Amino acid sequence: MLRMSKLAKTYRTDTIKTxxxxxxxxxxxxxxxxxxxxxxxxxxxxxxxxxxxxxxxSEGEYWLDGLEVxxxxxxxxxxxxxxxxxxxxxxFNLIPELNIYDNVEMPxxxxxxxxxxxxQRVEEALEQVGLVSRQKHFPAQLSGGQQQRVxxxxxxxxxxAFLLADEPTGNLDSKMADGVxxxxxxxxxxxxxxxxxxxxxxxxxxxxxxxxxKDGVISEVEHCAQEIA
Amino acid sequence: MITYYTKLxxxxxxxxxxxSLLAVIVIAVGIAATMTTYTINHMMTKDPLPSKSDxxxxxxxxxxxxxxxxxxxxxxxxxxxMSVQDAVNLINHNEAQAHIPIAGFKDMLKLPxxxxxxxxxxxxxxxxxxxxxxxxVPFLYGSSWPKSSDDxxxxxxxxxxxxxxxxxxxxxxxxxxxxxxxxxxxxxxVLDDWAILPRFYGxxxxxxxxxxxIFIPFQTQLNLELWSSNVQAFECWKDPENASVxxxxxxxxxxxxxWVQLNNELEKxxxxxxxxxxxxxxxxxxxxxxxxxxxxxxxxxxxxERRAFSTDSEIAVWLSICFxxxxxxxxxxxxxxxxxxxxxxxxxxxxVGASSLDLVHQxxxxxxxxxxxxxxxxxxxxxxxxxxxxxxxxxxSKDIMTMSGELMASTVLLSILSSLVFGMFPIVKAINVxxxxxxxxx
Numbered sequence: 122m123l124r125m126s127k128l129a130k131t132y133r134t135d136t137i138k139t140x141x142x143x144x145x146x147x148x149x150x151x152x153x154x155x156x157x158x159x160x161x162x163x164x165x166x167x168x169x170x171x172x173x174x175x176x177x178x179s180e181g182e183y184w185l186d187g188l189e190v191x192x193x194x195x196x197x198x199x200x201x202x203x204x205x206x207x208x209x210x211x212x213f214n215l216i217p218e219l220n221i222y223d224n225v226e227m228p229x230x231x232x233x234x235x236x237x238x239x240x241q242r243v244e245e246a247l248e249q250v251g252l253v254s255r256q257k258h259f260p261a262q263l264s265g266g267q268q269q270r271v272x273x274x275x276x277x278x279x280x281x282a283f284l285l286a287d288e289p290t291g292n293l294d295s296k297m298a299d300g301v302x303x304x305x306x307x308x309x310x311x312x313x314x315x316x317x318x319x320x321x322x323x324x325x326x327x328x329x330x331x332x333x334x335k336d337g338v339i340s341e342v343e344h345c346a347q348e349i350a
Numbered sequence: 351m352i353t354y355y356t357k358l359x360x361x362x363x364x365x366x367x368x369x370s371l372l373a374v375i376v377i378a379v380g381i382a383a384t385m386t387t388y389t390i391n392h393m394m395t396k397d398p399l400p401s402k403s404d405x406x407x408x409x410x411x412x413x414x415x416x417x418x419x420x421x422x423x424x425x426x427x428x429x430x431x432m433s434v435q436d437a438v439n440l441i442n443h444n445e446a447q448a449h450i451p452i453a454g455f456k457d458m459l460k461l462p463x464x465x466x467x468x469x470x471x472x473x474x475x476x477x478x479x480x481x482x483x484x485x486x487v488p489f490l491y492g493s494s495w496p497k498s499s500d501d502x503x504x505x506x507x508x509x510x511x512x513x514x515x516x517x518x519x520x521x522x523x524x525x526x527x528x529x530x531x532x533x534x535x536x537x538x539x540v541l542d543d544w545a546i547l548p549r550f551y552g553x554x555x556x557x558x559x560x561x562x563x564i565f566i567p568f569q570t571q572l573n574l575e576l577w578s579s580n581v582q583a584f585e586c587w588k589d590p591e592n593a594s595v596x597x598x599x600x601x602x603x604x605x606x607x608x609w610v611q612l613n614n615e616l617e618k619x620x621x622x623x624x625x626x627x628x629x630x631x632x633x634x635x636x637x638x639x640x641x642x643x644x645x646x647x648x649x650x651x652x653x654x655e656r657r658a659f660s661t662d663s664e665i666a667v668w669l670s671i672c673f674x675x676x677x678x679x680x681x682x683x684x685x686x687x688x689x690x691x692x693x694x695x696x697x698x699x700x701x702v703g704a705s706s707l708d709l710v711h712q713x714x715x716x717x718x719x720x721x722x723x724x725x726x727x728x729x730x731x732x733x734x735x736x737x738x739x740x741x742x743x744x745x746x747s748k749d750i751m752t753m754s755g756e757l758m759a760s761t762v763l764l765s766i767l768s769s770l771v772f773g774m775f776p777i778v779k780a781i782n783v784x785x786x787x788x789x790x791x792x
Contacts, residue, residue, distance in 0.1 A: 170786040203703020228702040
């Protein structure tokens with residue numbers, strides 16, 4: 122479903138060349154829950170951005186659902202992001218002047234769906250995160266945990282094949298974080314592939330697979346949930 | 351999507367309302383400066399009679415002293431007006447489609463039943479019935495006098511809507527009588543609103559004044575010997591035989607503007623031939639001792655030659671356009687600042703699937719809305735500026751300071767288009783943010 126071959130990322134300025142990700146190979150199968158761990162500045166987010174087509178790799182090949190995406194043009198990448206990828210961010214990234222319904226509806230607006238189709242999908246996504254009754258509220262009227270659930274609903278509304286989560290519980294207290302993790306696991310159980318960047322080893326161990334990024338080097342971590350626990 | 355983008359545009363305008371308002375005001379000020387000067391310049395220089403600009407001509411004959419050219423110019427040019435006898439002769443020859451002498455005088459006007467103290471000094475225009483048809487003058491009540499009134503010099507008048515309102519409370523006054531000086535005249539027609547700008551048919555220095563309020567047949571003025579030397583410009587190369595008005599009428603003094611209507615090139619050529627034969631005929635009688643220089647001049651040519659429009663107004667338009675460009679640059683920097691605050695939203699929208707084009711559409715509607723509001727506010731400012739100008743320049747017709755519906759629509763359109771053009775750079779800059787960095791910084 123997702124295959125990266127000899128993928129690497131280098132940032133260049135006039136004088137400096139910085140290797141953010143060393144060449145790596147990776148394959149993620151449908152339905153996997155992959156945790157990406159590593160210290161700050163190790164390249165986790167760069168990896169996630171390349172995976173989410175927000176950045177382009179400097180070298181290598183990236184196949185998404187059988188399609189080589191590294192050479193796609195902006196419009197095609199936007200379409201892929203819209204149809205196949207859902208993003209969840211640490212800081213929720215909700216638009217404060219839009220209500221919950223409008224926030225969740227946002228990706229569907231770029232998919233040329235009818236009003237009725239959009240309404241149905243938004244309500245289903247909000248129901249999935251337990252916030253269907255709050256659709257007329259604004260983000261500022263919700264708690265941090267609820268806001269992140271709205272962000273998850275927004276990611277789910279487009280029924281993506283992938284969910285890319287960048288430290289989704291980073292801004293939440295432990296109780297809310299547990300709630301969000303349970304929700305992600307539930308979504309994963311329903312068949313959505315999740316790639317989650319996290320600092321939290323406890324959360325990482327809840328994933329089916331762990332990838333470590335350290336100094337730009339990506340490596341697989343063998344783990345057994347029971348042993349670590 | 352347009353509804354969605356419009357909703358987003360208005361939410362964004364509200365969110366950044368002070369900055370948006372500033373951009374709107376800056377555009378409005380630029381628009382007002384440009385459109386005020388443009389309106390005045392446009393009204394001053396527009397074709398006064400578009401439907402007949404190719405068929406109405408001022409007749410100029412070189413009737414002047416044998417000793418020196420008219421006004422002693424190196425390049426000889428015939429006078430702009432002619433003597434009464436030539437005007438009458440040309441009317442009598444009846445060689446054109448219409449003959450429109452332009453003369454006038456001033457006198458005290460009142461209703462017969464009013465006392466002398468109620469009389470008001472009024473400027474009177476004298477012409478023929480052709481004046482109204484050739485210059486497309488609209489009537490509210492009645493019509494112009496018949497041709498027979500021109501021939502006999504009947505005491506009839508056509509009055510303006512304004513004068514009709516003053517004398518007759520706006521009622522249909524056809525058949526009523528007014529008193530001009532010692533003579534009584536019957537009202538045969540009341541004009542509707544009529545603003546001919548520039549008022550080309552008379553003195554060019556009065557081209558931007560409103561038409562007179564009362565019109566009588568030219569022949570009536572001649573018959574009744576009505577003359578006001580301090581109203582009508584006149585030039586004489588030879589003194590009249592005596593000081594009487596009758597002697598002035600018979601003299602070589604020139605003061606009657608004479609317009610004709612000639613509907614096509616053939617008629618124009620035929621009329622030129624006629625003028626040639628007329629002048630030769632007059633030469634045989636001992637008149638017209640200077641070289642023959644007959645001219646048929648269109649309203650625009652006449653106004654241009656007489657320098658009725660100052661080039662200052664054109665320069666003012668260019669300066670105001672420069673000022674508008676500066677305002678737009680300021681508005682552009684405000685919009686750029688506004689859009690810089692949207693980097694996070696742009697990144698998010700890109701992440702959820704919006705293409706660059708989607709975002710260009712969204713923000714184009716927002717800048718277009720700023721332009722629309724700037725245009726509407728600019729229109730209000732323009733109206734205020736034009737009103738203030740009309741109060742300041744009371745010697746000019748108020749119609750110069752009036753915007754047509756077309757100009758109003760153009761104002762708003764200009765504002766929208768210029769905002770879109772100048773807003774494009776901020777839009778391109780805004781959507782070129784790196785989503786990855788912006789999402790992390792949120």
